[in-house]
Amino acid sequence: MASCIVEHSGSILIKRMYNAKAYSAASATSSLASTTIARRDPTEHDVQIEILFCGICHSDLHQVRNEWSGVMPTVYPCVPGHEIVGRVTKVGSAVTKFKPGNLAAVGCMVDSDGTCSECQAGLEQFCRNITLTYNFPDKHLGGVTYGGYSESIVVDERFVLRVPSNLNLAGVAPLLCAGITTYSPMRHWGVTKGKKVGVVGLGGLGHMGVKFAHVLGAHVVVFTTSPNKKEDALRLGADEVVVSRNREEMQKHAGSFDFILDAVSADHDINAYIELLRRDGNITLVGAPEKPLAVAAFGLLVARRSLSGSPIGGIPETQEMLDFCGTHNITADVEVIPIQKVNEAYDRLLKSDVKYRFSIDMASLKSK
Ligand SMILES: NC(=O)c1ccc[n+]([C@@H]2O[C@H](COP(=O)([O-])OP(=O)(O)OC[C@H]3O[C@@H](n4cnc5c(N)ncnc54)[C@H](OP(=O)(O)O)[C@@H]3O)[C@@H](O)[C@H]2O)c1
Ligand SMILES: [Zn+2]
Numbered sequence: 001m002a003s004c005i006v007e008h009s010g011s012i013l014i015k016r017m018y019n020a021k022a023y024s025a026a027s028a029t030s031s032l033a034s035t036t037i038a039r040r041d042p043t044e045h046d047v048q049i050e051i052l053f054c055g056i057c058h059s060d061l062h063q064v065r066n067e068w069s070g071v072m073p074t075v076y077p078c079v080p081g082h083e084i085v086g087r088v089t090k091v092g093s094a095v096t097k098f099k100p101g102n103l104a105a106v107g108c109m110v111d112s113d114g115t116c117s118e119c120q121a122g123l124e125q126f127c128r129n130i131t132l133t134y135n136f137p138d139k140h141l142g143g144v145t146y147g148g149y150s151e152s153i154v155v156d157e158r159f160v161l162r163v164p165s166n167l168n169l170a171g172v173a174p175l176l177c178a179g180i181t182t183y184s185p186m187r188h189w190g191v192t193k194g195k196k197v198g199v200v201g202l203g204g205l206g207h208m209g210v211k212f213a214h215v216l217g218a219h220v221v222v223f224t225t226s227p228n229k230k231e232d233a234l235r236l237g238a239d240e241v242v243v244s245r246n247r248e249e250m251q252k253h254a255g256s257f258d259f260i261l262d263a264v265s266a267d268h269d270i271n272a273y274i275e276l277l278r279r280d281g282n283i284t285l286v287g288a289p290e291k292p293l294a295v296a297a298f299g300l301l302v303a304r305r306s307l308s309g310s311p312i313g314g315i316p317e318t319q320e321m322l323d324f325c326g327t328h329n330i331t332a333d334v335e336v337i338p339i340q341k342v343n344e345a346y347d348r349l350l351k352s353d354v355k356y357r358f359s360i361d362m363a364s365l366k367s368k
């Protein structure tokens with residue numbers, strides 16, 4: 001164990017910490033490589049987790065390559081990863097929800113003020129004083145937070161989730177971002193039996209969206225640019241699949257959708273989907289492409305359609321989603337990889353070549 005001295009609100013604090021193995025990127029153009037990072041020793045409200053699996057979200061790639069520089073510039077070295085599942089190894093004296101040996105999960109947030117109206121409502125994702133799991137100022141050790149491409153993490157118990165015991169852990173990890181990010185807007189916009197729901201982009205988020213919309217009872221249509229994903233889409237729960245580059249196929253659905261979830265990671269024509277909404281229909285963006293999307297005003301105004309966005313979900317809803325997945329036996333379809341293949345995985349993610357989420361087996365970090 002080691003300690004470090006940090007300045008906090010004008011006073012000097014001594015923090016106990018330990019070293020953890022991790023993978024980090026040194027710059028926007030470097031590959032991820034093995035490193036060692038400092039983690040704080042658990043303080044009284046903290047849970048220390050040995051990470052078993054961490055999903056690879058496209059947001060990890062956007063941030064490692066500094067593609068969101070206008071909104072949240074990346075601070076290097078960057079240790080990504082916010083789809084974390086593992087086992088509790090140590091808890092602070094005031095922790096009540098967890099004990100060593102429990103399964104535990106962490107998503108995109110690790111702290112918030114806990115006092116504002118958003119936090120009080122369980123909507124921590126909207127708190128102005130949120131701390132994201134990586135690339136955000138670290139209140140404890142200074143510098144920035146480091147994510148889940150690591151052997152362990154230490155998190156305030158308020159941001160640690162319980163994991164249903166019946167689920168495959170490699171497939172649980174992606175629920176912590178891809179799962180909640182698709183579940184939350186579907187609940188918000190009332191996806192249920194009798195609704196016609198579209199999911200655009202069959203990637204990590206999209207395939208979870210299809211699973212949730214199907215279990216919620218909607219008629220689900222997948223829009224994909226990859227004709228070879230057709231059979232998978234049907235297996236995942238889609239009722240219909242449209243190859244979006246085919247104008248004729250798209251036209252057949254004009255004016256018919258109650259809700260469309262857009263989970264595309266790159267530039268695309270969103271107007272083509274707005275046209276498919278019925279009166280008062282909604283399209284929600286969860287995808288976060290690097291460049292702004294052009295929106296034609298007429299597509300929205302002629303049928304009082306709406307366009308919104310949605311970021312992850314609050315802690316109570318994330319727990320609800322995990323419990324829902326436990327009840328309905330839902331996990332992500334994963335390709336489990338050792339951490340040493342992470343750079344290859346990023347290249348494949350860019351080619352939409354993953355079925356449908358990479359999940360890193362963190363045991364691989366121990367073997368060098
Ligand atoms: N709102 C949030 O809180 C939140 C949370 C997590 C992630 N995100 C963002 O959501 C997006 C998707 O993340 P992900 O992890 O699901 O990514 P992903 O696994 O790479 O999936 C993205 C999918 O988009 C489609 N696509 C890719 N390039 C395209 C193009 N040029 N034109 C049309 N379609 C294209 C592909 O589906 P097809 O092959 O089926 O066409 C691809 O599989 C990313 O931008 C990510 O940063 C947002
Ligand atoms: Zn994510």
Ligand SMILES: [Zn+2]
Nearest residue numbers: 114116119127
């Ligand atoms: Zn708050």
